[in-house]
Amino acid sequence: MKKILVVAMMALGLAVNAQETELNVGGTIGLPSGDLNSDFYDVSGAIEANYLFNVAEGFKVGPSVSYLHINGDGPDLGYLPLAAAARYNVSEKFVVGADLGYGIGVYQDGQDSGFYYRPMVGYKVTEKITIQADYKGISLDGGTVATFGLGGTYSFSL
Helix, strand or coil: CHHHHHHHHHHHHHHCCCCCEEEEEEEEEEEEEECCCCCCEEEEEEEEEEEEEEEECCEEEEEEEEEEEEEECCCCEEEEEEEEEEEEECCCCEEEEEEEEEEEECCCCCCCCEEEEEEEEEEECCCCEEEEEEEEEEEECCEEEEEEEEEEEEEEEC
């Protein structure tokens, strides 16, 4: 938990001098991977929101919250990742980024929680709409919950 607070404080500290902000909301649909048994888990879905501060030319950071749900024939899994997000505009149309934080198990009693990471790459269809591909992973004691996803976000300039 201390690691999450340190990451959040760093993101907030970088954002203090920021002038431009944007709110991004979106979602993905994906395929489970990692230590998840494909005989039991078929599909994953996630919704997300992040609030990014412009800290340098083409580079934004800020807090992110999402919900990841994985289901199939096995018991459903649900996680609430709280993270620090970073995005970098490689060009006018392409963006790369990562989220780092903590994924809280919320769907079942006793569901494990762990370190959350999410590398992503996106293509800006318009100034407001980005199509993205990502890999979400949550490191747990004894394994990893992970998914490959495809989705999109809508940006609100604030």
